[in-house]
Amino acid sequence: MSDAGVVKEVFHSISQVQIIQIVLIVAGAWSFVFLAQRWLPWLAERFTRRARLFLLSLVPVLRMAAIVIALFMIIPRIIEPTFENLAALMGAVGLALGFAFKDYASSLIAGIVTLFDTPYRVGDWIEINGTYGEVKSINMRAAEIVTPDDTVVNIPHLKLWDQLIFNANDGGENLLCVADFYLKPDHDFEQVKQALYDVALTSPFLQIRQPINVIVLNKPWGIHYRLKAYPIDLRKQFLFITDLTVRGKAALSSIGAEFTAIPAIETHQ
Amino acid sequence: MPENSTPEKKAPPLWQYVPVADYAVPAAPVAHTVRTGFSFVRSLFEKDEPEPDAPLKTEDELQKLPLFELDRIVPAIDWREASEALSLELKDWLEQEKPAQPIIVVLRQPCQxxxxxxETWAAQRNWQVVDPPSADxxxxxxxxxxxxxxxxxxxWVFPHIERAYLRHAMGLNVIRHFLNKASSGHLGRGVIGCDSWAWAFLRRIWNGRQLITVTLQAFDQTRLSDYFQCLADPANTRRLRFRQSDKGHYVLSPPDKADASGETSNFLQLLAAHSRGNFGNALAVWRPSLRSEPDDTLTEKAGTEEPVISGKTIWVTPWHLLKHASLPSGAGQEEMFVLHTLLLHDGLPWQTLQRTLSMPPxxxxxxxxxxxxxxxxxxxxxxxxxxxxxxPAVRSFLKTNGFLVDLF
Structure with a gap:
C-alpha cells in the first residue's frame, strides 16, 4: 500500500461540521487557558501567603488538563481511534519530533514532569545556572522567572534533566535569609551573638515564628558571623537582608566591635 | 443584675478574671459567618452591595443621640468593679505569705x-506603682x-510593662533584666500589667520561667447585654427600650413583660464576636450605633443632672449598616509595619516610633x-x-499577613 493510502486509511474524511467542532474545541480550550492564566494570578493577589501560592500553582495544572481534554476530544474527530491508527500516528509524530524538534519536545515533556515532580512551582524562588529569581509562570516549554533586578528570564524545562535546581522555599512560605558580618577577632563573642540575635528579633520584616540562628566561623582574617532568619514575606527577602545588615552594623558598632574586610586573594605567578 | 436573668442558671459575673488559657473568644452566628464568606467572594467581583429590605425606621427618621444623652446611656467605665474582680481572682495568691510565684501578670486586651x-487596685491596697523607664x-x-x-x-504594681521595652536592637535588655529579677523574686511581690500584644512579643524575647497570667474574661453576648443594661439603667427601672431600627427586634431585653414575646436581635452576638470579647472595642461600636427619633430625645432638666426618661426607645443601627473601619485600598508593607509596631507597644510617641521602624520619617x-x-x-x-x-480590621489584616498577633 502506498503512503498516501495509509494516510487515507488513518484519517477520516473530515466534514464541515467536524471542522467547526474542532475549531470550537480549540477555541474553548484556548479561552479556558487564557482565562486561567489571567484570572488566577489576579485572584491570587487578593489572597495572601498559602492561598496565593496554591492558586498560582493551579495555572499550569489547569492548562495541562485543558490541553489533554481538548486532544481527547479532537483526535476521534480526525482519525479512527483504533489501536493501529493511534500507533501509526504516534510513530509519525514521534519521528518528526525526534529529528526536527528534539529540544522542544524534551522541554514539553520536562514541562509535564514539573507538574508532578514539582522541582519548582509558581511563586517559588529558584536558582538555575546562576540565575536567581521568582517563578512567575510555568509555560508549556519554559518557566518564566523574574530576577530581583526585574529582568525576565525564560528557562527551558529541559534544564530539569541535567542542571542543579536550587529551590529556596520549595512551595512553602518560608525562605531563609542570611546576613554576613566580618569582625576582627578581639571581641566578646556572646555579646556579639546576642546583639545580632536581637537585631533579627526586632526587625519588622521578621517571621518571628521561625528560628533565628547566629553562626560563627573562624577564618584566617577574622571572625565571620552569619545571621540567619526568615522574612515574613518571601518577596521582601532583599529588604530583610538590607535591614539586618544596616541595623546589625549599627548594633555591632555600638558595642565596640570592629569590622574587617576579607583580604584579596593573592595570585602566585 | 437585670430582672430577666433566670434563677435556675446563675449568670456569670460581669467582671471576671480568669487564667489566660480560659479566655473564650465569642463566636459569631453561623449564618452570619457563612454570609460573610459569600460576601467576600462577591466583593471580589462586585462593587455595590444589594439594597436591603425597607427598614422600620430609616436613617432619615432618626438622629444621633446628643452627647449628654449618650453619656447618660453609656457613661465612662467604672473600673472599681473590675478591680474587685481582680482581688477575687488573686485571693489565694494574696493570702500566701511567700507565694511560689512572686509575680502575677495581668494581661489587658488592646485598645482600652x-x-x-x-492603678485603682494598687491604690485600694496601697501598693507602690512602678513607673516605666524613659525611651532613652x-x-x-x-x-x-x-x-x-x-x-x-x-x-508593687507595674501597670504598663509594655512601656519598658522597645522593638529595637538595643531596646530589649532592660525588660529582660527586669523580668529576670522580678520572676526570681528579687523585687519582692508584684503584679505586672501588660498589653496582650506586647506580651505575645515579650514571650518571644524572654525565655524565663512560666508566669501566672490572668485576664478579664471575654464579654460575650450575655455580659454585653448585662453591661449595657446596667450602664443605661443603673437603678434598674427598665424605662428604656433598645430596638434595632430596621426590623424593630429588641437588642436588650424589653422592659415590659408584654413585649417579651417580641423577637430579639443578634446584634450583641455579632458585636461580641466582632470585638472578640474586648468590651472597650464593643463600647466603641455601641456608642455611635445608638439613635433616637427627633421628638423622642431625653431632655436635660435645667439645674438637675437627671434627665427625664419615660418609656423611650433607643434605636440601634442594624449591624450591616454600621460603618466599620477598614484598611485603605492598596494597604501594604508600610501600613503593616506601622500598625504592628503601634500594637506591640500599645501606642508610641512619634519620635519613638521613628526609632523602632526601618522607614524614612x-x-x-x-x-x-x-x-x-x-x-x-x-x-x-x-x-x-x-x-x-x-x-478588629487591623488585627485581621495583620494576622492574614502572617504577623505575630495576641492571644485574644
Missing part, C-alpha cells in the same frame, strides 16, 4: 485603658530606674496620616494608637 484597673533609658540599657525598687520589699508620617483618615489610628496629643473601632 485597662491600665486604670491596676531603655535604649541605653540603664537598669538604674530599678534600684529604688530593689531597696524596698513593699509589694516622612514615609512613617504619611502612613500614619493615611491610616488616621481611615479611622484606624489616632493621635491623642502625645501618642499614636490604633483606634478601638479600627482594631
Amino acid at each position: 485603658d485597662q491600665g486604670q484597673i491596676l 533609658q531603655i535604649l541605653a540599657g540603664e537598669t538604674g530606674w530599678l534600684s529604688d525598687r530593689q531597696k524596698d520589699d513593699a509589694p 516622612s514615609q512613617i508620617m504619611e502612613t500614619l496620616y493615611r491610616l488616621e483618615e481611615g479611622g484606624l489610628t489616632a493621635f491623642d496629643g502625645s501618642v499614636w494608637r490604633v483606634t478601638p473601632l479600627g482594631y
Whole structure:
C-alpha cells in the first residue's frame, strides 16, 4: 500500500461540521487557558501567603488538563481511534519530533514532569545556572522567572534533566535569609551573638515564628558571623537582608566591635 | 443584675478574671459567618452591595443621640468593679505569705485603658506603682530606674510593662533584666500589667520561667447585654427600650413583660464576636450605633443632672449598616509595619516610633496620616494608637499577613 493510502486509511474524511467542532474545541480550550492564566494570578493577589501560592500553582495544572481534554476530544474527530491508527500516528509524530524538534519536545515533556515532580512551582524562588529569581509562570516549554533586578528570564524545562535546581522555599512560605558580618577577632563573642540575635528579633520584616540562628566561623582574617532568619514575606527577602545588615552594623558598632574586610586573594605567578 | 436573668442558671459575673488559657473568644452566628464568606467572594467581583429590605425606621427618621444623652446611656467605665474582680481572682495568691510565684501578670486586651484597673487596685491596697523607664533609658540599657525598687520589699504594681521595652536592637535588655529579677523574686511581690500584644512579643524575647497570667474574661453576648443594661439603667427601672431600627427586634431585653414575646436581635452576638470579647472595642461600636427619633430625645432638666426618661426607645443601627473601619485600598508593607509596631507597644510617641521602624520619617508620617483618615489610628496629643473601632480590621489584616498577633 502506498503512503498516501495509509494516510487515507488513518484519517477520516473530515466534514464541515467536524471542522467547526474542532475549531470550537480549540477555541474553548484556548479561552479556558487564557482565562486561567489571567484570572488566577489576579485572584491570587487578593489572597495572601498559602492561598496565593496554591492558586498560582493551579495555572499550569489547569492548562495541562485543558490541553489533554481538548486532544481527547479532537483526535476521534480526525482519525479512527483504533489501536493501529493511534500507533501509526504516534510513530509519525514521534519521528518528526525526534529529528526536527528534539529540544522542544524534551522541554514539553520536562514541562509535564514539573507538574508532578514539582522541582519548582509558581511563586517559588529558584536558582538555575546562576540565575536567581521568582517563578512567575510555568509555560508549556519554559518557566518564566523574574530576577530581583526585574529582568525576565525564560528557562527551558529541559534544564530539569541535567542542571542543579536550587529551590529556596520549595512551595512553602518560608525562605531563609542570611546576613554576613566580618569582625576582627578581639571581641566578646556572646555579646556579639546576642546583639545580632536581637537585631533579627526586632526587625519588622521578621517571621518571628521561625528560628533565628547566629553562626560563627573562624577564618584566617577574622571572625565571620552569619545571621540567619526568615522574612515574613518571601518577596521582601532583599529588604530583610538590607535591614539586618544596616541595623546589625549599627548594633555591632555600638558595642565596640570592629569590622574587617576579607583580604584579596593573592595570585602566585 | 437585670430582672430577666433566670434563677435556675446563675449568670456569670460581669467582671471576671480568669487564667489566660480560659479566655473564650465569642463566636459569631453561623449564618452570619457563612454570609460573610459569600460576601467576600462577591466583593471580589462586585462593587455595590444589594439594597436591603425597607427598614422600620430609616436613617432619615432618626438622629444621633446628643452627647449628654449618650453619656447618660453609656457613661465612662467604672473600673472599681473590675478591680474587685481582680482581688477575687488573686485571693489565694494574696493570702500566701511567700507565694511560689512572686509575680502575677495581668494581661489587658488592646485598645482600652485597662491600665486604670491596676492603678485603682494598687491604690485600694496601697501598693507602690512602678513607673516605666524613659525611651532613652531603655535604649541605653540603664537598669538604674530599678534600684529604688530593689531597696524596698513593699509589694508593687507595674501597670504598663509594655512601656519598658522597645522593638529595637538595643531596646530589649532592660525588660529582660527586669523580668529576670522580678520572676526570681528579687523585687519582692508584684503584679505586672501588660498589653496582650506586647506580651505575645515579650514571650518571644524572654525565655524565663512560666508566669501566672490572668485576664478579664471575654464579654460575650450575655455580659454585653448585662453591661449595657446596667450602664443605661443603673437603678434598674427598665424605662428604656433598645430596638434595632430596621426590623424593630429588641437588642436588650424589653422592659415590659408584654413585649417579651417580641423577637430579639443578634446584634450583641455579632458585636461580641466582632470585638472578640474586648468590651472597650464593643463600647466603641455601641456608642455611635445608638439613635433616637427627633421628638423622642431625653431632655436635660435645667439645674438637675437627671434627665427625664419615660418609656423611650433607643434605636440601634442594624449591624450591616454600621460603618466599620477598614484598611485603605492598596494597604501594604508600610501600613503593616506601622500598625504592628503601634500594637506591640500599645501606642508610641512619634519620635519613638521613628526609632523602632526601618522607614524614612516622612514615609512613617504619611502612613500614619493615611491610616488616621481611615479611622484606624489616632493621635491623642502625645501618642499614636490604633483606634478601638479600627482594631478588629487591623488585627485581621495583620494576622492574614502572617504577623505575630495576641492571644485574644
